[in-house]
Amino acid sequence: MTAHAPQADEQQAQFLSELIEHGLLLPSGVPGVYGHGAVFEDVRGRLDERLSAEAAALGAERLRFPPVLPRRQLENSGYLSSFPHLAGSVYSFDGDEQQARVQSERAARHEDWGEFQEMTELTLMPAACYPVYPAIAARGPLPAGGVFVDAGGAWVFRHEPSHDPSRRQIFHQHELVRIAEPERVLEWRDEWAQRGLDLLTRFGLDARLDTANDPFFGRRGRMLAANQRGERLKLELLVPIAGPEPTACASFNHHREHFAGTYGLTLASGETAHTACLGFGHERIVLALLRRHGLDPAAWPDPVRAELWRDAAR
Numbered sequence: 001m002t003a004h005a006p007q008a009d010e011q012q013a014q015f016l017s018e019l020i021e022h023g024l025l026l027p028s029g030v031p032g033v034y035g036h037g038a039v040f041e042d043v044r045g046r047l048d049e050r051l052s053a054e055a056a057a058l059g060a061e062r063l064r065f066p067p068v069l070p071r072r073q074l075e076n077s078g079y080l081s082s083f084p085h086l087a088g089s090v091y092s093f094d095g096d097e098q099q100a101r102v103q104s105e106r107a108a109r110h111e112d113w114g115e116f117q118e119m120t121e122l123t124l125m126p127a128a129c130y131p132v133y134p135a136i137a138a139r140g141p142l143p144a145g146g147v148f149v150d151a152g153g154a155w156v157f158r159h160e161p162s163h164d165p166s167r168r169q170i171f172h173q174h175e176l177v178r179i180a181e182p183e184r185v186l187e188w189r190d191e192w193a194q195r196g197l198d199l200l201t202r203f204g205l206d207a208r209l210d211t212a213n214d215p216f217f218g219r220r221g222r223m224l225a226a227n228q229r230g231e232r233l234k235l236e237l238l239v240p241i242a243g244p245e246p247t248a249c250a251s252f253n254h255h256r257e258h259f260a261g262t263y264g265l266t267l268a269s270g271e272t273a274h275t276a277c278l279g280f281g282h283e284r285i286v287l288a289l290l291r292r293h294g295l296d297p298a299a300w301p302d303p304v305r306a307e308l309w310r311d312a313a314r
């Protein structure tokens, strides 16, 4: 079954067609899935470098992971109970020649060929921090001071087809992860929320920080969302892009012992660590910049260009 993609409002539809007309986004025919033109990708690449440079200067260790996650890790994380509607799983053919022939004929007619597909041990990556926890846990107890990881601008998948150009099914989420003692982790999360706000403000964006919740599924989800807000576990940087509501361009998440408990992340003392992650949405930030300063980055105000094209300006 294909999920219905809600219609974008007029502003969003207009912005999307301008982005496509200018070659910034390359439509795929599926809502929320786009290629990037050279100009878009140049800005995104600069942003990626800028975020990683900032993290490296503060001691982050650079790790990179492919955009698929072992199914077992998704199962352990609790994602399917909180966000069953957003997950994407990888299926593959595992049949005989006769079945291959029928599958191919049905596919050629664009009919359903799902019955020939079997679950693999992989899912699409739901959030860029997921592979970090087991990788760090595999090293054994944390060193003094914990770890700080830059997982980079990684492709992540969310099954939520939309005609709003800022709501994509697959996009780059630049995640930084902190695993350490509880106070240290919370302090880090709050510092980065402020650093993120400063950064977007220097980009000339009208950003504000707010308490938020994840899009948890179902009735139990409403409870989880209320709890998350009440305990200020999730903060978001909201920026107007197109449409009636501002768009979350970055989030700052405190997981307490959730991932540490799942993967056995322990402090040098043997106690369970806490974790926090933050994610900057590359595409959303680029879209916010294009919307605010115009579709030609060469004509953006000098102070904004200086933030992203630092080396080029020298």
Ligand SMILES: [Zn+2]
Binding pocket: 127, 128, 129, 130, 175, 253, 277, 278, 279
């Ligand atoms: Zn995360």
